[in-house]
Amino acid sequence: MELKSLTNLLSLATRPKPQVGSTPADVVWEENKWKLLHYRPRAEGTKYQTPLLLVPSLINRHYVLDLMPGKSFAESMVQRGFDVFCIDWGTPGDEDRFVTFDDVVDRWLGRAIRVASKMVPHEKVHLLGYCMGGTLTAIHGAVHPERIASMITLAAPIRFNDGSLLSRWTNVKGFDVDVLVDTLGTVPWQLLQSAFHMLRPTLTLSKAVSLLDRAWNDEFLDGFLALETWGNDNVSLPGEFYRRYIKALYQEDGLLAGRFSLAGQRVDLKHITFPTLAVSFEHDNIVPGPSAGVLIEAIGSQVKQHLHLPGGHVGAVVSKHAAKTLWPQLEAFYAAHDAPPKTAEPVVDRAVMEAVAQVLPLREVRAPEATTPKAQHPEVREPRDAASMRVDAGTTKAAPGPLREVRAPETKAPNGPKGAEAAKSKLGELRAAPQAAARDGAAPPKTKPSPPRVAGTGSRTAPKAAVVKRLPAKKPAGKPSPRLAR
């Protein structure tokens, strides 16, 4: 065991980088820097009628929910029969300093929900918000509950004035968020990461000891490196978003008090009437349990539940232990609030579906590669296992874009005559989309659309072998694109 540990530690630098975010997914929507990913359904088709939309935090990368095979929440939910979508918030540029809280929560999150929900006849989705993503989903859900079937918030802060370190730091005299935002514009990830690091300065040392202790275990090592890759792959925050987040939520604690507004509408958590589950963790030093659990008391749902579990902010969500304990509970919650199964077999307008397949570009998402090491990012206190520990790792590169796939627009087509109409109306919306490839400098088209879904099968099925379409490098002359810079 000692020899194995030594060999593993010595070869750590040359060890292959863990494949993070490797569950196959397609980009079904792209706007500014954010993308909506659609994980490819399992081969035997989906089991549940309502799609699941994952909303991660803006500070970290989305692939914490798709860490690596065997430790991927997204992969697990796909295998359990869900149609899973995930928002990748992307990396804000300098110009995104002006992106507001309303832009993100009202416009972008709303769009993601609409795109995902239009894939099914009942036009509703299950939401899962993790960390800050949970706060965003709760705020959005209170203002726009129409398309939400149910919601789970994982370690999502709702009460911000909770006496935790983050709460004290943001409320300290002398800290002027306006000066910070006005000066820096986009708030750099280094500043955010150092704040997280200061939450438990000894964590780095603790992780190093844990690494020495369990270096003989290859599985531990892979998980450890994957989590560290993610933990050190932070994202800067749009300045205006950060200003509002800190002032209205952390400093004024306006969400619970009903003083917060979204796009001019007051956010009243009592308006959340869909089934809701709030999950909090015992050793979470970022979002203390009571700050997350208070959501349940504040909402107006008849069906609501608070789950308080042992573990840290990350380890309890992404680990082998979580796969055995937490994830089945989440599945059970969603299953209990799934839409009733279809009774009659839908009739799909083949012509419409083929037309949609011709124009809808889907880009394959490739696993991000770990690159330059950055700095430490503490999030986890207990337990000190593979999932709860992080080491220095690297940033991820965006997936290269020129290759786009074309297949039936959704693995689950809108059903029945209404569905055909919906597809027709969507057609207009999507018609200009292939031109998006022009920006990526893609090659001329060689199209072979995948077959549309045909009546006769009871459930949705996974797309067949992907057909790669190279899109034109230039827009067709005389046909202006209704979308800019897509």
Place this chain on the structure above:
Amino acid sequence: MIWETWKKGFDTWEQKTAEMMESVLKSPAVLQPMGSMLTATMKMKSATDKAIANWWELMGLPTRRDQERTLHALNQLQSRLIDLEEKLSDLEAKKKN
């Protein structure tokens, strides 16, 4: 055996140190100067940036902020066009139904 004993000791030390650090980092006596220092640094940077931008503007060149505003305006236009497309397609769908 030696390792296990050492590790137990380390864990205890780490726990105690983390608790101590937390109490230090919660103390206003530490936080206020840190907050003020950060704000002062930001103000200094802001003044420097402003001076550079003014000098740049004198030469008739677009500043960094001008470029950011323009790019943001383009992104906003894109988003609003998509909003309109969505509304239009919803209206069309309703009309057909």
